[in-house]
Amino acid sequence: MNDNDNLIFLLGPTNTGKTYYAIEKMLTFSNGIIGLPLRLLAREVYDRVAEKIGKLKVALITGEEQISPKTAKYFITTVEAMPSEKYFEFLAVDEIQLCNDFERGHIFTDRLLNSRGTLETLFLGSDSMEKIIKRIFLNPNILKKERRSNISFIGKKAILSLPKRSAIIAFNSNDVYSIASKIKSVKGGAAIVMGSLSPQTRNSQVAMFEEGTVDYIVATDAIGMGLNLNIKNVAFSSLYKFDGKESRLLKNNEIGQIAGRAGRNNSDGSFCTTLNCNSLSSEAIKALENHNYDANEYLFWRESNLDFSNINNLIRSLEKKSNDPKLIKTQNKRDENILKYLSSLDLIKNRLNDQKNIKLLWDISLIPDYFKNLDSMFSDLLVKIFCSIVDTGLLNCNWAISETRKLQDLEGTIDMLTFRLAKTRFWNYISNRNHWTNNNKELKTLALETEKFLSDALHQRLTNEFVDKKIRLFLREYNLKKSIEIKIGEGNLIFLNEKNIGSISGFQLKIDDEKTLFKNKFLKKEISNKVRLVLEKFARNFINEKSFHINFDNEANVYVNKRKIGSIYQGTSLFKPNLIIINNNYLDEKTYTEIFKKVKKEIEEKIQKIFWGENDFSNLKNKNIKSFLFSIEKNFGIIEKNQIEVGLIPESKYEKSELSKREIFFGKHLFYYKNLINENNRDIRWILGCIYFNGKVLGKAPKNKIIFDASNFSKSLLHLTGYIKIKNFGIEIIFLEKIINKIYSKKRRLFYFNYSILNQFNIPSYIIVEILIYLDFARIAGTSNVSYWKKKKKNNFEKSYYNKNSPFYVLKKLQ
Template sequence: MASFKPSRADRSGPPVKAVLGPTNTGKTHLAIERLCAHSSGAIGFPLRLLAREVYDRVCKIKGEANVALITGEERIEPPNARWHLCTVEAMPSRPDLAFVALDEAQLAADPERGHVFTDRLLHTRGREETMLLGSATIEPMVKALVPNVEVVSRPRFSTLSHVGAKKLSRIPPRSAIVAFSAEQVYAMAEMLRRFRGGAAVVMGALSPQTRNAQVAMYQAGEVDYLVATDAIGMGLNLDVSHVAFAGLSKYDGHRHRRLTTAEMAQIAGRAGRHHKDGTFGTLAGMGGHDSGSGPEFADEEVYAIEEHRFPPLTRLFWREAEPRFDSLQTLIEDLESPPPQPELAAAPQAIDLAVLKRLAEEPDLAGTVRGRASVQRFWQVCSLPDFRQQGSETHSRFVARLWQDLRHGYLGADYVAQAIAQQDNPSGDIDTLQGRIAAVRSWAYITQRPDWVLAREEMAARARAVETRLSDALHARLTERFVNRRTTVLMRKAGGDASLLPVRISEAGAVLVDDEPIGHLEGFRFVVDPLARAADRKLLLAAAERHLPGLLSTRAEALIADAGEPAGLAIERGALIWNGLAVARLEPGRSVLEPRLRLDATLGLLSARLRPQLVSSFEGWLSKRLGADLGPLVRLAEAARAAESGPDLRALLLKLVAGGGVLAREESGLERLDGRQRDALRRLGVRIGALDLFVPAVLKSGPLALWCRLAELRGDAPLSPPTNLPPVVTAKTPPAGYRRAGGQAIRVDMAEKLLQAAHRCRIGAAAKRYPLDPALARSMGLATAGYAALLRAAGFRVHMARALAEAAHGPPAPPLWDWRPPRSAPAQAASAPLPPPTGAFAALAELIR
């Protein structure tokens, strides 16, 4: 029997890194990044589904020819593959791999498979880097068993909060309901189909293809609910905002027990993705093993899950990974030998060992196992997974039949093809198809063994094809049963009288009859459910019309309340938008800042009492919005109406308002203002620049975008709202708030900053002509030609230095500038292209290149 000893890499190689933390901490993403950063590597996953998901991701990065997928039932291994994605049992033991990672390392404490994870944790190492991923509960065990380990703790990206118990009919969309038996899963899915129109189903008994199809249906939004067993707790990346537990106890193969807090957290942690917070709770009124009325979390369990505090693991399961094959008895003794470390515990008898012991007791069969090679081959046959989940007694009979064929050599291709073909029947109900998929998975596993089957690749392809067909059929059965069928029991209860149907609106806008969706409101317009049967359509419309006036009044009152909140409404596409729908149209008014409001036609069903209230509420909201974002322009407009402003100042202020707070200086008539009027301009927040008059507070992206939306109503907006544009852009037509500078456009406040710097250099220069450094302009993204055009527009003139004599050496002299107040319109000068022979920085730019 091999004895336990630390890996050589643990003693002398690079340290092993243990990345530990709760769900949604990016551990797997980090492992994928590290794998792709190395020349070769492997990651071991607890599920074939996860291995396949990451395989697809790595293939997009490294190419299919360089990436391998190795599981018990599937092997895609190109000849030159350097990166391997595997199930833990199928991880290659190769010292030449630069990187190795083990995902969900805390499963080393799992009674059934824990000994495999423990063996990989102790012995599988990368040449350059090894990474262990898992829950923080395994940290003490890792430190005790792995010398020179570096532990990195990662916090959860989002918050996980407990929200108590909810009825199934009140569970919010994008939720996962977790049950712990197939019967309960089907019952929950059937009720959700009745209440919410359907649910996807995910169970460990489903094939990976079926689970992928069901998950894809949920992820695509075809259904808003997912019903699953605790299989979703193991790393599946789902867009789930809430996890509801239908129970808090399960049968673990030996007894019915309550989930541990770590198991609860592993499942609840599926809620929330990346930085999106999630919630968890229970289903009210479910009864069952947990309590009389339904499962409930204890206060200490809620605290542990929300704060990610769980009792640490005190032992990991271990089984001899390199037993002797001298005889069946020696093999069994080694597999049942006690662990060599106090932190390790003997693994409970797994099904492979149970089958081995069961068959070793049959003299006729045990007599056929002679010699070391035969014992080793027999153990490989006993290790065939029990995909059918029929128990050791039934599974041992299948293994015994398989051994009778394998002990003489290979399985014949005709025999394997016939066994696979027997399962190739896509008809039948859900349970029948699940049984056939489990059977064909056994043959998929058998065909992956290189020394078991003749024509292995052909037989493996046949098994995969049959599994795919059965999985497609199972997905169709699940969808038909839990999504597509629509019950009309509630409609028939009404007996044709629509007034008997209780109607209400959900938070999502669905119109519900006794929690059965019959349609939805798009703003204030009712749209009947397209899945409703034609026979029920008239009744549904009658029920909606009977109850809609009261429902719409309630919604209108909520809209009036929202108008008092800054985030309740928005201005988009010339309309007031509420929850993504237009509720009022904006029309041109007396000025840009005074648009008129007209209620959208969809609000025509509202009462005469509510319509004026809505208009008044919208006008109040619009006034507040304009005051908050365009307050400086509003004050300019008010000052223009004041009698003391005078005609010249009034004209200038109106031009500034019409220009969104920006006005070219040569168009402003500034020279006609006296000192008092200029002081009034400054008090109003107007800055007088070298080329432009502008209001700095309005040049921010939010206010400027709002002004552009209002200007579009009048058909005179210069360009689409410049939201989040940089200070300098390349554009033939300058956006609002920008001015031309050669082939580019620069925001007017940044242009003023450059010109002020140039004037400071002019004032501080000792000579009449002086150099100007274009570094500040380049840091803004303005090219030297654009900078030169801007300077020329402001009255600066360039003087190029004489060329060096033919025999002279040295750096060329920089161009020198002087300034003369501009006499002609600077806007045209700034817009005109710079002539190549006299360009301000053309020679300098050429030298830089």
């Protein structure tokens, strides 16, 4: 090919300012055109140029949208929509490396070989095109641009660890939506960018990202085609893409084109992998960081000089191969296959009687397939359109308008809205074929209005589905940027990333705002797992403690070192209450069992210390001692002297010595365990006694010498707290012993009592009367001031026989 001084190739990686350069260059000419790879990018550039020079001077032409003032001097188009009938002083095509693209390469190659400006032609693209450009063009004028910032690989990142201002790349809509849901759950939300979105929906979504409403964007590889966003990191969820023929691994230059969106202008960027994405090799990482990609060895091509003399000649010309080995016949035959299918139908075959109709059928075959995988619906529409135009000279616009109106329905899922929007884009494309519709304003306006209507609704639906503002506020408040860190602070407070979220009560986690915190399933799972590890460590430290202090409160709660860990309830015996360790399933079963056994053992040892040890009678040979211990335990630590059968009261020095070793006190009238008069443990004895006898704690433990109303307390319960029950009052055993000692202080046959004893002990007269009756005294005579009493005598007959209900008698028989 001949050398052309006006043909310029501007090559370089992403973020070199190539597109900006082309725009500025175009505006130095009196007219010009720029072909861009995406409708989204075309709209972005159009908005930028229109803002700079005014809307009357600039036109936007894409397959689905046309804004073309009569005064327009500068045309912004998609590459496919570049008009061949117009001539411009300046012509530019962006992303020319797409000549090597399986789906659209032949279109870019046609522009490369055949499109020219009258004064200057500028092709923009990757360095990977340099080698083949030099092979095709003689002494090409190649300008190189360096990237204005660096990009670096930061490894594989979990969704939670992705830095802010990340774009997560997927290659189909299902994956985009799935990833957006994950981002919502851990980051509060994401914007969506896909080639299938309308410009309005895309712009609304991008605006959320650019304004900081969301910090993440999930996109297809459409984002790699020059869209200028404030992205700091690009994360690949996959390195495989379906290219229209098969699912294949991306080439390094394709990865680089997308990764290059990170770090705009002079700000450095990064790229990474995430989710189930395969790892990048060290060679690939080095190539991507240095923008060093394999050169393109060939370009996809298709014959552009088509023969419309008849349908067979058209098909043959489309199937023609190039004689140049650098130009490979395109393998993407979707439009060719549609042409063959339509031309085989009798309904159409009968109408292919001139070149005009054959050309029309080819133009209809080129209509983009917006429906994807709904071939019958798409082909049926194409048939109706062709027949309508051939038969009447124009499309039946009333039918097209009716079909478009049906799409103004907001019911259904995101996929249904997206499908309606895709169908609307189809009618937008049709409405912009002015020679088919006679520039029908109603159809064009309706299609645009319907697209706007559906675009607004889709944006709102996407936002509702993939953005949770409450979670975003929550994540910001709890500083959940890169990771979840749980730790236990002073006072057993639980901290999530330095912010207090609750506390550990015993071995139970209490979260202050659990409803909000655990609303999100992902966060609930992540936080729960972290808490479980921390709580396990906390529990293990407790298990390894050699000693600790156990206590109880009036609600039967168990405290270890002043920390509530559980509660007790009625067990099979006083010495073995049942225990519950409070937890909310953060401890594993083994750890819980170890804690339970340790605490239960400690409780049982404490009970024996504050009461008395359970007696082992098997090693006792002395019958009196064995019978006595059996009886005093049966009476819960206190036994009255007159309850013991004659002859079985321990009298010998040995018996008293052995019982004293067991901390038993021998009083004038009562025998009891000394622990029962220990005031330090009275509260605990009361709590344990209430639990065993009543199943609940009956208020606070009594502290006074006399309980004037003990009607609700059993005799045995009062024994455990050092009281004797007489009638309906209780009296401390030490106090009672003092009164008894006073009564028996002088040996006499007749006892008299006056106010002296009442004043000495500060008790009412009826108390002393009941005590005397309890001691088996009988009143002989007296007044209210003084009374005379005499001890009752037991007859010999009563003394000679055992009480057959007595435990002493039972043991005697067993022995």
